Amino acid sequence: MPFLKEILKYKSLAIIGTEKNTGKTECLNHIIQALKHSNKTIAITSIGLDGESLDQVTETPKPEIEIYQNTIFLSSEKHFSQKQITAEILNVSEKQTALGRLVTARAIDTGKLIFSGPPDTKWLKEEIQNSQKYGVDLFLVDGALSRKSTASPSVTESMILTTGAALSANIPNLVKKTKLLTELIKLPIFESNLIDELLQIENGVWAIDSENIIHNLEIQSSLLLNKTKDKLYSKGNIIFASGIITDNILDFMRIQKNIKETVLIVKDFTKIFVSQESYKSFVKAGGKIFVLLKPKLISICVNPLSPNGFVLDSKKLREELYKAVKLPVYDIKALD
């Protein structure tokens, strides 16, 4: 496997799909299999929507992930009890997820699993740290780009993005959308001693003043800006949106006088749901976006097959994507 060496440089890796059915599970399975004979200990968990045994969109069964002996996995009680493999329990959390407590276990034999992991970013981060005591070399996170997921996969050190025909059935359009995502993934980190404090904030829009003090702007969400526009710059030009951002905040900020001084901070790229047009115009006007968490994007994996049966030309897709993002692009199925 070509990017295995690169993957092993990092302690944790998130696999994130740009859309359902972009081959995230195949990619995960591929990595796990490739590491099967290495002497590395892998841990794996998922931060997809809780209880997602059926794909939320297509209602097809959620693919299972095949794991091998000695792999550590984290899953909620519900999915743990449905497992078909033998596994040694190493820990049971005190906190509850929507599907029961979180069980950490070591696979004793080989088999397929469905699992659901920590429901929030902080918990995921703790689990990645805790896994050190079981000698984990690589912690894999089955991530999701979803507005509903509160756990951010960006706490991992590295990342693979999966994309494909499910995102768009037209190569130029698919490349354009994926390119925007990679640009967002590469957004710079907001260098500050406030990062941990900001990550704790769950709600609302905040500001950081010139004395490095965080203020609650009493704006519930960047989506509800219309009624609270006058408050936005009341504490200066550095704005932190704790939830997701969409075109409306970028469009609003762009037409203000202070756009060149404006700094917009979000937790990570998974919180940004903007169109290319809005993003480009925002940046062109002088606005800046920073993130608090930034994993290293290792490569992009493509799935030329769409769920409704449409197939793109894998080679052309990879070439076009590579030209646009300048990152290694693989088609897992075409590797063998």
Next chain:
Amino acid sequence: MKSFRKYISEISGLRFIYENLELNSSAGRKRLLNCQLLTKEFELKVNIQSLSETYEFVKTKKNKEFVSNICRTLSQINDISASISNIQFNRVSDDIELFEIKKFCINSQRVLDLIKKSGFSLILLHDLSEVIEILDPQNTKIPAFYIYSDYSPELSDLRKQKDNAKTVEQAEELRLKCLEIEDKIRKELSKKIAKYVNKLEYNLNRLADFDILIAKAKIALKLSLTEPKFTQEITFYHGLFNPQIKSILENQNKVFQAIDIEIPTFPTLITGANMSGKSVLLKTVALSQFMFQFGFFVPAQKAEILPVEEILLSIGDNQDELNGLSSFAVEILNINKIISKAKSSTKILALIDEPARTTNPDEGKAIANAIVEILSKLEVSSLICTHYSGINARKKLRVKGLQNISENENINIENINDFMDYSLVSVEDEKAPAEAIRIAEILGADKELIEKARKKINKI
């Protein structure tokens, strides 16, 4: 009977105490939240004695490492009561429950070892090494669990066969066979462990108690609480303080003025100007009595406390208005409860802030007088604050109030506390202090309002 959990939201200042408690285990937290007011002198004495010993132990420098080791181990003690009761009712435990029991036993043994080494003899625990043996056939002493192949040669054999199965169907068939044997083993293990249910439960409760004791000792050190003594007569505080307000004041570089007070077994009437801390005093006495009867040390330099069966308050900051009751109605209901409890010979401490203040002063005074008379007759330990003059009580105290103010002193809402002397003096006269207009002026009330009020009072 109400639990500690319930009182946290009802008794002013108790949440502050709870939030400052450093509990390590969920088992300890749950046990504390569910515990009830201790009313029997015997229970209270045992409790305070245990805390006193723990306090001395935690305080001693050479035990510091032991205490932090214990706390670390206690933090691993989960509340496994659900798993225990499952076994108790002869249900077969699943792997998660067996894991929990194993982990619990391993940590319980660790605490036992630590206790033995330290010579701390207060907490007695059962030896659970036999349970560990049952759940640890590989003798690793690591808190991890599954149905090990060591339990059954047959299972071990089947698992090997399954790993080497040639077809998917064959593997599936072998897997199902394995499951059958695993279930049998789970059943046997549950049966074996069932014998230890009482010991498990006992240890869980003792470890929870131990966690609570250490947390109570630590908070006593942190907030300078003191060990209360028992009395059968007059409750007495020297240097009583409110921990939460003290802490807020300390953050502003201010000092909380501690109070000395006696509470005999008959009503004490307290008068004093507005803002002279009467309500705080009542709330602090209530808090301290609750802390005492939940087995804490108390916020004072010295305390002798009479235990009671119920602590009843009429302090007028509850939210019953939301239930459609007027403040007067709420008050009368509270007072009525106090009187009916006292009449049924329940031993109570009653703390009443300004009885009948929300009705017309003539009737109000009459009601207040009647309350004091009844509580005197029934010999109820009680503190009653009032602004009314002419209430007959055997014992009367007055808050000293504004003191030592030179002519051109500029007193305002910011600094008024600096001029307030919160200490109590015994008084004989029947007149309550008349400083309301002056305090209103200090608070910055409208000038016209103050002048008009002054003119009117002079006419009277």
